[in-house]
Amino acid sequence: MKFNSYLNKIKEYVAGKPIEQIARDYQLNTKDIIKLGSNENPYGPSPKVIQTLKQNSNSVHMYPDDSFYELKSVLAKKFDVNENEIIFGCGSDQIIELAVRAKAKIGDNVLTAGLTFAMYKIAAQSVGANLIKTDSLIHNLDELYTKYKKDNPSVIFLCLPNNPIGDCLDTDEVYSFLEKIDSETLVFVDGAYQEFASYKDKKKHIDIKDLINRFDNVVYSGTFSKLYGLGGMRIGYGISKSKNLKALYKLRPPFNVASLSISAALSALEDEDYINEYLKHNLDQMKRYEDFIVSKGYSFVDSYTNFIQLEFKEDINSSVLASELMKRGIIIRDMSSYGINGIRITIGTSLQNDIVLKNLDELL
């Protein structure tokens, strides 16, 4: 049986190995494995979230509230936007997918930075669109603008801050760029790590209400997977003018978010103290990696996220290092496949960072 021919171009996404398999492959105990490869909040969500999950475990047979009544109301207040300017997804991944499916079609171009979140390519390919990247790995707005003029993309992605590198454009630069983009091109602003950037540097802060009110063609996305410690729960959101979201809502499958995920997100939003503590901790602990790598004579990318990219000189091969760390039960991201001799490490708990830094000290 033949399927749609544009699928031929798509390479199937292959998931990373689960911890259990790594444990088997490397003869480790799963408890001893430190996973700092996927930028999860290492402390997990607020204890109030865990309490909510336990309390609500008894009602998982009931379908979720597909209107997201309460969560939508809370989020609308938080961002001072209208309820019809919010849509929820199975992770912000799904908002990316819905936006691309609504806007792009076979043969269209979708424009991104040279090295950015993998989901943009997956979403573009899933509708048979072409992914166009800048030569610069980080977001270079001049280059993005040149490509925009040349390739006439239907969607442009800005990842602010950028995963997997950690860099972040200033919001006023972004605004200047957006002013030059025609109103028929959808600009998707991915704010998965935006709270980390805002906390570190006000110049990176995006006021979502202001953003969507100034730019009719922008769809913003946020997630509960990073700051809020709900990576396993698959819940994120999109914010845009309601006339744009109408198109996304038409493609949104009913019941796309699990009921426990909705309750967890609600609880997570209620515990601001917990979040602020994590934001502070993240920066404090990141400094340890910065100081360490400089002391070793190597460099790092100034990060506005909860991960940091460490870059080596020729005396170190990042793949060898990543493999050596893996043998010791430490999972980080080797950047060599992106042409970078470096590794990306999620900022862990103090204890996890102690262990990682001790091992790096031995290996570098």
Added chain:
Amino acid sequence: MKFNSYLNKIKEYVAGKPIEQIARDYQLNTKDIIKLGSNENPYGPSPKVIQTLKQNSNSVHMYPDDSFYELKSVLAKKFDVNENEIIFGCGSDQIIELAVRAKAKIGDNVLTAGLTFAMYKIAAQSVGANLIKTDSLIHNLDELYTKYKKDNPSVIFLCLPNNPIGDCLDTDEVYSFLEKIDSETLVFVDGAYQEFASYKDKKKHIDIKDLINRFDNVVYSGTFSKLYGLGGMRIGYGISKSKNLKALYKLRPPFNVASLSISAALSALEDEDYINEYLKHNLDQMKRYEDFIVSKGYSFVDSYTNFIQLEFKEDINSSVLASELMKRGIIIRDMSSYGINGIRITIGTSLQNDIVLKNLDELL
């Protein structure tokens, strides 16, 4: 900003009211509301599932195992199929969506029975395909075949048993039909309620391994939402030849199922006694509705599911009845919008059924 023009034809899906809103609208206490409108397992999942959820609440910050390593292995054994013949979705809804997106394109036809699961239309429209229905509300294979020859659909849906009516074709009839369908047409066999049908009548039983081995063009789907009591967890599966699933995997978004949902499904599969007890209870309780409605001089559709359609004569208006039940805190499905003067009731717990039957007795 304009979106893909085929979206203009799509009417946005509007979710049913959440219980909380019904409580507000009708000045009821949420605890007093009996929701028998969405065919959830009224007893919820096995207590072992709830235990698992509570135990795993602490690790929701970690991304799910996107390889579904353990669950895939268990399900492959259960159905005696290969692991690469299984794909998981955010409910079996997502399997429906992926199959349609992989196979159908703008302007294609998608063929279904006259009255069947709403998701088929949503999926067809989401790629700009046309939904073609038989005049018969229930599955009429002759009519489906005639439409197939005339309209050359790229996808045909068979819902076995059929939601929302409850009827079910015999498997040998289905096989005879499948033999007449060309190998380039994808036939999607939706088995969301299949376990209920198999339990009641062996002639309705589908051997999934046999089905996909005989028919290269079939994609089967199952769910944990109904029998297993996990409607809120959003997890279902698709089973087909691996060469078909390769196409679906290309469109499957990474991390499409929450980690707790995967654990819950695993636990649910382990407790077969619980499931068998529910299957027996469901049939016993259904008999109460059958006997009741006949005693009142009305009729019912012989159901192979966990719900039953009661049909009235002209002296009863199903919308008025549904509205009256709602005022009393009982949510069922009025079938009048489908041209049927009847209501669909999910078979509840014994206690729920006592209350529903008492109220129906007063109103009929």
